[in-house]
Amino acid sequence: MGDQSYTLDEFCEAERICRGTVYKMWKRGEGPAFYYVGNRPRITHEARLEWQRQHAAKSSQNTAAASGRGGKARYARRKSKAAASARLGV
Numbered sequence: 001m002g003d004q005s006y007t008l009d010e011f012c013e014a015e016r017i018c019r020g021t022v023y024k025m026w027k028r029g030e031g032p033a034f035y036y037v038g039n040r041p042r043i044t045h046e047a048r049l050e051w052q053r054q055h056a057a058k059s060s061q062n063t064a065a066a067s068g069r070g071g072k073a074r075y076a077r078r079k080s081k082a083a084a085s086a087r088l089g090v
Helices: 008-015 019-028 045-088
Strands: 005-007 035-037 042-043
Touching: 005 008, 005 035, 005 045, 008 019, 008 045, 042 045
Parallel strands: none
Antiparallel strands: 005 042, 035 042
16 A cells, blocks of 8 residues: 545545635645645645644643743633622622
8 A cells, every 4th residue: 555645625524624724724834745636735644644743742832831921810810700700690
């Protein structure tokens, strides 16, 4: 069996994202690497795995940044708003 690759629809189904999201990522330079067969983009399995690694690393960096900068403050504000609403009977 040769190198497995995905059509755009197969990739989107596997990652549970829509085609528009992939096109937006490609426009920003953040989408998976691809090549063309005729005029249709194909994504290799290796490119999908690499994209997943990059996406996961970026996501964990964003999560760490949010918790380190203002994440606790946002939680405290939400908690205080909820307590104020409870006191007011809202």
